Amino acid sequence: MEMQKYIDILKTQVKPALGCTEPAAVALAAAQAAALLQGEPVRVQVDVSPNIFKNGMRVGIPGTSSKGLEIAAALGVLCGDAQGGLEVLRRVNTSYTQQAQQFVTEKRVLLQVEDQKGNFYIRAQVTGQNGDESCCVIEKSHTNVTGLWLNGKATLLQQAEQQEDNTSWLLAELKDLSVADIRKFAETVEFEQIAFLLDGVRVNMDMAAYGFEHTLGMAVGQGIRALEQQGILQDDIANHAKMVTASACDARMAGVNKPVMSSAGSGNHGLTAILPVAVVCERLGKDEQTLARALAISHLVTAYIKEYTGKLSPICGCAVAAGIGASVAISWLYGGNDQQLAGAIRNMVGTVAGMLCDGAKGGCALKLAAAASEAVIQASLAVHDIIIDGTDGIVEADAEGTIQNLGQICMDGMRDMDHEIINVMLK
Numbered sequence: 052m053e054m055q056k057y058i059d060i061l062k063t064q065v066k067p068a069l070g071c072t073e074p075a076a077v078a079l080a081a082a083q084a085a086a087l088l089q090g091e092p093v094r095v096q097v098d099v100s101p102n103i104f105k106n107g108m109r110v111g112i113p114g115t116s117s118k119g120l121e122i123a124a125a126l127g128v129l130c131g132d133a134q135g136g137l138e139v140l141r142r143v144n145t146s147y148t149q150q151a152q153q154f155v156t157e158k159r160v161l162l163q164v165e166d167q168k169g170n171f172y173i174r175a176q177v178t179g180q181n182g183d184e185s186c187c188v189i190e191k192s193h194t195n196v197t198g199l200w201l202n203g204k205a206t207l208l209q210q211a212e213q214q215e216d217n218t219s220w221l222l223a224e225l226k227d228l229s230v231a232d233i234r235k236f237a238e239t240v241e242f243e244q245i246a247f248l249l250d251g252v253r254v255n256m257d258m259a260a261y262g263f264e265h266t267l268g269m270a271v272g273q274g275i276r277a278l279e280q281q282g283i284l285q286d287d288i289a290n291h292a293k294m295v296t297a298s299a300c301d302a303r304m305a306g307v308n309k310p311v312m313s314s315a316g317s318g319n320h321g322l323t324a325i326l327p328v329a330v331v332c333e334r335l336g337k338d339e340q341t342l343a344r345a346l347a348i349s350h351l352v353t354a355y356i357k358e359y360t361g362k363l364s365p366i367c368g369c370a371v372a373a374g375i376g377a378s379v380a381i382s383w384l385y386g387g388n389d390q391q392l393a394g395a396i397r398n399m400v401g402t403v404a405g406m407l408c409d410g411a412k413g414g415c416a417l418k419l420a421a422a423a424s425e426a427v428i429q430a431s432l433a434v435h436d437i438i439i440d441g442t443d444g445i446v447e448a449d450a451e452g453t454i455q456n457l458g459q460i461c462m463d464g465m466r467d468m469d470h471e472i473i474n475v476m477l478k
Contacts, residue, residue: 052224057236058244060221061347064354065251068137068313068321070113070306071411073106073363074123076193079139080175081124082131087185087201092128092177098165100172101469102363108476110411111268111306114143117152118306121160125151128177136194137318138310166470171362191219192362193316225355230379230396230450231389233355237347248346249339251312252329255299255322258311262298267305268413271420272298288334289427292327296423299326300416314350314373315357319415323373324349327423328380335384345380352376352396359458363408365468366461367418370403374422381430393450394438398429400453401439401446404460409472 068075077097085092097120099107107120115122123140130147131139154160165172173189188198199206237245262272275294278284299322303311313321328349332342353376360372375396382395402425406418432438441448445456 052228052232052236054236054240056221056224057233057240057347057351060225060354061245061248061350063221064315065248065321065350066137066313067254067310068318069140069308069310070318071106071110071304072137072193072313072317073103073411074110074112074120075137075139076173076189077103077107077120077175078123078127078131079133079136079194080173080187080189080196081127081177082133082135082139083187083196083199084175084177084185085128085131086133087199087206088177088179088183090179090181090183093180094159094161094178095124095128096161096163096176097124098163098172098174100168100170100363101164101166101473102170103173104162104164105409105469105473105476106363106411108410108412110304112143113140113306114308115148115151115306117148121155121162122151124160124162124175125154127175129154137313143308164473170364170469195219222354222358225351225358228355230352230392233348233351234383234389234392236351237344237383240344240347242340242343245343245347246339248343248350251321251325251346252342254310254312255325256295256329258302258307258309258322259295259299259326261307261309262300262302265302267307268301269416270301271416272301275420288331289424289431291334292330292427293420293424295330296322296326297416297420300419301413304411304413304415314376315354315368316362317368317373319369319411319419320353320373323369323419323422323426324353324376327377327426328384331381331384331427337384341384345384348383349373349376349380352379356454356457359454360461361458364461365408365465365472366404367406367408367422369415369419370406370422370425371400371457371461374403374426375399377423378426378430378433381427382433385430385434387430387434391433391436391438394433394436395430396450397439397441397446397453398433398437399425400457401443402429404445404457407468407472410476
């Protein structure tokens with residue numbers, strides 16, 4: 052693959068996100084549809100695929116004390132920035148929140164599950180006070196608008212949205228690569244071309260700091276810090292990565308009105324792909340250039356895995372995609388060779404492959420904490436040549452085959468898993 056394509060992938064996959072990306076995508080669809088109307092919106096109907104529904108049920112919405120897709124849709128209609136991408140809700144304030152809550156209370160938001168349109172589908176239909184109806188459809192990824200209609204007539208998609216749609220073929224080329232290819236790119240690309248990745252460390256560390264300063268959600272980060280202070284846990288690299296990553300997730304899942312840097316369309320993926328790597332770099336005394344190269348590995352491996360497991364899936368992408376990406380990057384920081392980087396992937400798959408995704412919520416901090424610490428531990432084992440055997444379970448002798456097996460389990464073996472998870476959650 053040409054070096055510029057790697058850079059293009061990084062620029063499309065590593066973006067700021069305000070709040071959980073599934074509610075943000077719903078708000079974006081509602082905002083895009085509402086922007087087509089001349090008069091005030093009076094109601095919105097949102098149809099979402101099961102994965103979107105699952106991930107939006109119990110997650111906090113930035114700038115509010117509310118949770119869920121209904122309030123996200125109402126805010127998108129009332130104050131969403133249609134051009135804001137995953138920061139669509141940056142205009143939220145107390146007044147808009149009150150209006151949105153009234154919108155929901157008056158049952159002017161209808162939310163339905165659409166299970167016949169694939170695993171990533173959002174359709175928002177907004178009715179105006181004069182009877183006009185507008186519609187926006189988002190498919191395949193969080194900001195990929197594939198259709199806009201006003202009173203049944205299609206409108207022209209904006210150039211930026213068309214470009215977003217065109218990235219799918221670029222991401223598909225990742226499947227032709229090896230982990231060694233990604234490592235070679237990260238080592239040879241000019242630092243200035245990937246320096247922007249350091250922005251993710253700043254904003255994600257800022258979210259972690261906020262989580263330490265305020266008791267939010269389950270306060271997992273604060274809890275781990277207390278365990279260290281009590282001597283129950285040691286202040287080692289794995290536990291520090293666990294603590295920092297959990298703290299950022301505590302704040303994000305609670306709906307703190309601050310952005311994080313996402314990876315592969317997910318803010319929690321971004322926390323997992325970035326923070327453990329940054330912690331290891333800091334503890335090892337590495338410079339910013341080394342950190343940027345490690346982050347490039349982490350993000351690209353994450354995107355690579357997501358091409359096999361799907362944008363949304365029944366398994367926790369923070370663990371089995373971003374966690375693996377972070378582990379490969381950490382192996383590289385420890386001086387691992389290609390066999391040891393592949394070993395980190397095999398170890399991680401052998402450890403966390405069965406972690407289910409039961410929706411975005413405060414409890415995700417526990418899963419991110421586990422993924423962060425395991426990323427450090429399994430990388431450390433791999434560089435000491437302690438690597439799971441290539442005939443164990445779904446693990447193959449090579450990294451690429453292991454990832455393909457993971458994708459097969461996720462896409463084929465767990466095809467109906469989300470429906471069962473949602474049925475349990477709805478009880």
